[in-house]
Structure formats: C-alpha cells, structure tokens
Amino acid sequence: MFDALERLPASEMHARHQAVRRLLAETVPAAGGLLVFSRLALYYLTGSWANGVLWLPLSSEAVLLCRKGRERAGLESPLPTIGSFRSFGDIAPLCREAGSPLSPTCAAEQAGLPWNLANLLVSRLPDTVFVAGDAALAMAQAYKSEWELAKMRLCGERHDRGLTELLPARIRPGMTEREIAGHCWDAFFELGHQGQLRMGSYGEEIFLGHIAAGDSANYPSVFNGPVGLRGAHPALPFAGYAGTVWKPGGLLTIDNGFALEGYSTDKTQVYFAGKSAGLPDLARRGHDLCMAVQQAVAERLVPGAIPSELYALALSMAENAGLSEGFMGLGGNQVRFLGHGIGLAIDGWPVLAKGFDAPLAAGMTLALEPKFGIPGVGMVGVENTFEVTPAGGACLTGQSYDIICTG
Template identity: 60%
Template sequence: MFEALERIPLEEITARWARCRDLLEVSMPEAGGLFAFTKTNIYWLSGTLTQGVFWLPRQGDPVLFLRRGSERARLESPMANIVEFRSYRDIPRLAAEAGCPLSTVIAAEKGGLPWNLADSLQKNLSETAFLSGDGILARARGVKSAWELDKMRLCGARHHKALHELLPQRIRPGMNEREISLATWQVFFELGHMGHMRMNAFGEEIFLGHVSAGDSGNYPSAFDGPLGLRGEHPALPFMGYRGTIWKERQPLAVDCGFALEGYITDKTQVFWAGPESSITDEARRGHDFCVAVQEWLAENLRPGATPSELYLHCTDWAAREGLSEGFMALAPNTVKFVGHGIGLAVDGWPVIADGFDEPLEENQVVALEPKFGVPGLGMVGVENTFVVTPRGGECITGSDYSIICLE
C-alpha cells in the first residue's frame, strides 16, 4: 500500500558492507563481524533510520534486529534479513536462524550504547568478546561513494545560495541575533533544509548552528568549534540571543550547516555592518590570513596527505605571522584542529589535527574552517566543505570567501 520516499540501491549498501569487511580484515582480523547500534550507523548500513542492532558478519548476509518499525524498514531497505527482537538474549538465536550466526569475537560500536545497555548486552551475550569497532565505522563512512557525493554537492550548492545570495537580502545591521537566526532558517527551509543535523560525539548536539554578532564570536563556548556564541539560552546554546544587536562596524559570523537528504555540508559566512572601507585592519588581516590558510589546505587536500602535517603547517604559519593568539579562537576557546570530516553527521572522519596520521583518501569530505578571533570585536574567517581529490580539494559550498558588507 505504501512506497518509500527513497530506497537505497542494494549495490550502494553492499559496497559499504564490503568496505567495513576490508577494514576488519586489515585492523581486526580476529573479529568475525561488526555490531552497530546508533541510528546514524544503522541508516548508513541499511538505508533505514531506526533503533536496533545491525549485525554484519565477515561473510554472508547481514541482519537488522529491530524492536519496532520492521514494516517501514522493509519499505526503505533492500536487505533480506530484517527481524524483530525483544531482548538482546534473542539475538544469537535469531542470527543463527537467519543463517548468519554470531562469532565469538565481535567488533562493536562501543560509543553507540549507554553503560546500562552495554552491561545488558554483555550479560546476555556472555560467551562473546567485544572489541571496539568505532574506528572501523568512522573510517568506512569517511570515504563517500558517488551516490553520496551527488547528494553532498547538491546540498553544498543550496548552502552557498542560502548564505551568500539569499541571506544578505534578509538581514541588516540593527537586527538582533535571534532575528538573524530566524531569517537563516527561512532561507534554509525555502531551499529544502531538513531541519535536523546530527553529531557523532556522545552527548553532542547542534541546532541550526552559531549566529554571532560582534563579541558574541568570542563568547565562552562548550561546543568543540572555534566560533563562540551566546545562543538562545544556557539550556540551548545555539542560534542567537535576542539581546545582542548587530551594530555598525561589527562582524557577524553565521556558521550554520545545511542538511539535505540526510547529508550535511558546513559553511561560515562573515558579514560586516558598514562599507568595506570601515573593516578594521585587524579584522581584515585575520580574515585574509584565514582565506589563505583555506586555499593552502585545499591545494594540499589530496590522497596521501597527512592531516597532522597539514595542521602543524597552519599553526606554524600563524606563529610566523604573529597571529597565534586569535587563530582558531582566542584562548581559552582555542580549538586544536582546522578541519573535520562531514557527511551524515557534522563531526566525521578525518580530522585535520595533530595526532591524525593516517593519510587522506580520495572522496573523503572535509570542512575546512580557519577562523580568527579579534579581541573586543568578534570573529572573522571562513569555512567551506571540500572533497579530497588527486587535484586537491574540490569546494562544494561556493567559491567566494570574502566578507559581505551590508549597510
């Protein structure tokens, strides 16, 4: 009686299963398969967003175990094995009945279960040893297929149109941050934004993004990103505060992701209240430096490049220019990265940061976000989303990185 709004192609998800199995073979050969628990990973592996357990054996067809929603799952997923369960104790029997028995060692998405459910899982599968499979899932999702890249390019094009073309027509100096947030939502929804974005990190949340006028850009932040903000309220430190007015000769930083058909791109657009001639020397210098850093990173966003080396080059560069204080935010808000993977969630693999020594791979997607905090004024800089290619990073969120001046 019903048809799915979209049904993921079987060849798409079988390629994802193959990538996970290849990574298991290389990094965890003792594991006979992989368990996923979070909705995002289950969606990536099955094509349906649901709560449950996804079992990917090293060989044979995987099984999706659901407590409810199996009818919808069968509409949306081309998988053969979708079964309902009541308790974790049912899973070994159901897996065996599906022809895909559990192995004695399983790579599990350990970040995907709270402590109480992990205890229950181990209690009911006491003969199974669990290893951490989080890194395998992160790396597998980090490399995008052509099917995924088509969605992200469309998302990025609409993102650029929203922030660079439409939003400047809806905002002006004198508006407060909340009014600017609502204008941002308006243009986003007009262009198909889904209204919801996801984070991979446990307990992390996002809502629209950050809208920061003036010194809000340097306001103390608990979010792991360089741009500070006051936000709606201490209970929702996102969007913008109605009590902060965007005043003349102040920057306005709009750092808001765009979500389309599940996939997200990241972009920051900086506006200035006043003519271009009124931009302060410090703000101009900081912004120009960030644009130069983004350009250099994009040129070097090639397969085989090492994220940690890219990051250290940028921090050394900032030090040589006398811009260390302010680069990637003023202390103590300073963050220790200049870019992050993105896709089904804002915070993905890889991260352009110290300690990330695995070489980049073709078709990874990375949001580069060099920013600069100016004391007493706010934050300038850029953020755009790039695809790793042999020719360098392909920007999918527009090519104009200048400050937009509004009077």
C-alpha cells in the same frame, strides 16, 4: 500499500558492507563481525533510520533486527534479512536462525550504546567477547561514493546560496541574533534544508549553528569549535540570543550546517555592517590569513596527504603572519584542529589535527575552518566543505570567501 521516499541502492549497500568488513579485518582481526546500534550507523549500513541492531558478519549476510519499525525498514532497505526482537538475549538465536551466527569475538559499535545498555548486552550474551569496532565504521563513512557525493554537492550549492544570496538581502544592522537566526532558518527551509543536523560524538548536539554578532563570537563555548556564541539560552547554546543586537560597524559570524537527504555541509560566512574600508585592520589581516590558509590547505587535499601535516602547515602560516594569538579561537575557545570530516554527521573522521597520520583518499569530504578571534570585536575567518580529488580540494560550498559588507 506504501512506497518508500527513497530506497538505498543494493549496490551502494553492499559496497558499504564490504568497506566496513575490510577495515574491520584490518583494525580488529580477532572479530568475526560487527554489531551496530546507533541510528546513524544503522542508516548508513541499511538505508533506514532503524530502531534496533545490525549484525554484519565478515563472511555471511547481514541481519537487521528491529525493536520497532520492521515494516518501514523493509520499504527503505534492500537488506534481505530484517526481523524483530525484544531483548538483547534474542540476538544470538535470531542471527543463528538467519544463517549468520554471532562469532565468538564480536566487534561492537561502542559509541552506539550508553553504559547501562552495554552492561545489559554483555549480560545477555555471556559467551561473546566484545572488542571496539568504531574505528572501522568511522573510516568507512569518511569515503563517499558518487551516490553520496551527488547529495553533498547539491547540499553545498544550496548552503552557499542561502548564506551569500538569500540571507544578505534579509538581514540588517539593528536586528538581534535571534531575528537573524529566524531569517537564516527561513532561507534554508526554502532551499530544502531537512531541519535536522547530526553530530556523531557522544553528547554533542547542534541546532541550526552559530549566529554570533560582534564579541558574542568570543563568548565562552562548550561546543568543540572555535566560534563562541551566547545561544538562545544556557539550555540551548546554539542559534542566536534575543538580547544581542548586530550593531552598525560590527561583525556578524554565521557558522552553520545545511542538511539535505541525510548529508550535511558546513560553512561559515562573516558579514560586516558597514563599508569594506571600515573594517578594523586586525579583522582584515585575520580574515586574509584565514582565506590564505584555506587556499593552501585545499590545494593539498589530494590522495595521500597527511592530515597532521596540513594542520602543522596552518599553524606555521599563522605564526609567520604574527597572528598565532587568536588563530582557531580565543582563550578557552581555541581548538587544536583545522578541520574535520563531514557527511551524515557534522563531526566526521578524519580530523585535521596532530596525531591524525592516516593519508587522505579520493572521495573523502572535509570541512576546513580557519578562524581568527579578536578581543572585543568578534571573529573572522572561513569554513567550507571540500571533496578530496587528485587535483586538490574541490569546494562544495561556493567560491566566494570574503567578508560580505552591507554598507
């Protein structure tokens, strides 16, 4: 009686399954398959925001077991075996009946279960040895197929249009951060933003993004990024604060995501309430550095590039410019990375940081976010989402990176 809004192509699903199997065999060779629990990973592997568990064995068909919503999963997913279950104790017999029995050693998406449920799983499957399978999932999701890239390219185009075309005409000095957040929200919704941004790391949340006027961009932050903000309230440290006004002669930093058909892009746009000539000298120098870092790293976003080396390049450029203090955040807000993978979640793998030495591959998508904080003034810098190609990083979120001046 119902038609799915979108059904994951079977070829796309099978390619994802094979990628995870290959990476699982490389990272945890003792495991005979992977148990997946998080909604995000279930969506990636089935095409449905399923409520349940997926068993993906190395050598037989995957089995999706739903606590609720089996009928919806059947509409949206090409997976042939979709069943229902009530208890973790049902998993082994149901998978065995489906012809895909659990292996003696199973990889598990450990980040997909809280401690209490993980203990329950172990107690219900006493004959199974569990090992971590999260790395295989993260690495598989880092590579985007043409089907995924088409969504991200469209997402990036709309993200850029929202921040560089629609929003500048709707905001003005004298508005509060909250008012600006409302205009940003309206512009994004007009462009099809799905309304929900997702984070992959445990406990991380995000709503709209960061709206920070002036020195709010250096306000102490709990979010793992360089831009600070007061946020709506201590209980929701995102979007904008109703008590902070974007003043004439002040900076406004908007760092947010745009989501379309499940996929996200990340972008930062800085605005200045005045003419370009009125920009503080350190703001001009800092922003120029950030644009230069983005260009230098983007040119090197080619297959085989090493993330840790790209991060080291950025640090050396900041040091050579005499701007290490404030690069990637001030004080406790400073972060030790330059960018991150992005796709279904804002915070994907890999990270451009020390210790990430696996080479990049064509089809990966990364957000580069060189930023520079200035005490008492705010934050300048850029962030854009790029696709790794043999010719270097292809920007998905526009080609204009300078500060937008309203004077």
